[in-house]
Amino acid sequence: MATVRLSFSPAPVHVRTARLVGVAVARRAGVREDLLDEVRLAIGEACTRAVALHRQYGLPDPVLVEMSDSGPYAVRVVDRAPIEAGIGLAALPPDELAKESLSEDALTTGVGFALLAGFVEDLQVRPVEEGVGTEVRMVWPVGR
């Protein structure tokens, strides 16, 4: 059962709000202080990714963030973009990153995924169970 649910219209200005709420709930849930920077970054990246997809597809639907602390701290960030857009991102090697031909958007997407994969040990990116979209599920241990 989610303890905190946040949905926001897909605008960059709201991503910071999602980060702040996500970290506040993580702290209350008992996530270790030294992990909170990573929680903040990962939730931000997942929300940034969702906002970018909604804008790319012209979707006005809100992005959903669910934070649950019954057990470890689990965060789901749900977008409503077509699935082929959302899955199968790959981290980019350094020589690719600096290539002229790589667009800033493609670079940002690749780097965002590298950050998610690098900072979240327990990470799943999968289709939502109902309807169209992808959920990014991240879990952190709590120190209780």
Place this chain on the structure above:
Amino acid sequence: MELSLATRTVGEHTVLEVGGEVDVYTAPRLRERLLELIDAGARHVVVDLGRVDFLDSTGLGVLVGALKRLRTAGGTFALVCDKEPLLKIFRITALDQVFPLHPTVDAATGA
């Protein structure tokens, strides 16, 4: 918390001091400022991240964009960063192998 940007000149280097949060909302302002500097003729740009307390993939994308633009123009681009949480972001994304990273502005400008 808000993004802050301040420019100063050190020798032939233009130093852009960035503070606050660089994210999907604020990164366009950083991009705009870097483009202004390059368009105005800056060729040796140092971005000082010393007062940045949050940096995401969008901000990293803007920094890589500036690096490429300056490289094409025959210039140089370097970053100043000595905070471990930010350095970890550069390592995880392999961007530590793309950017010249210096612990101080003096080191970056060769002062």
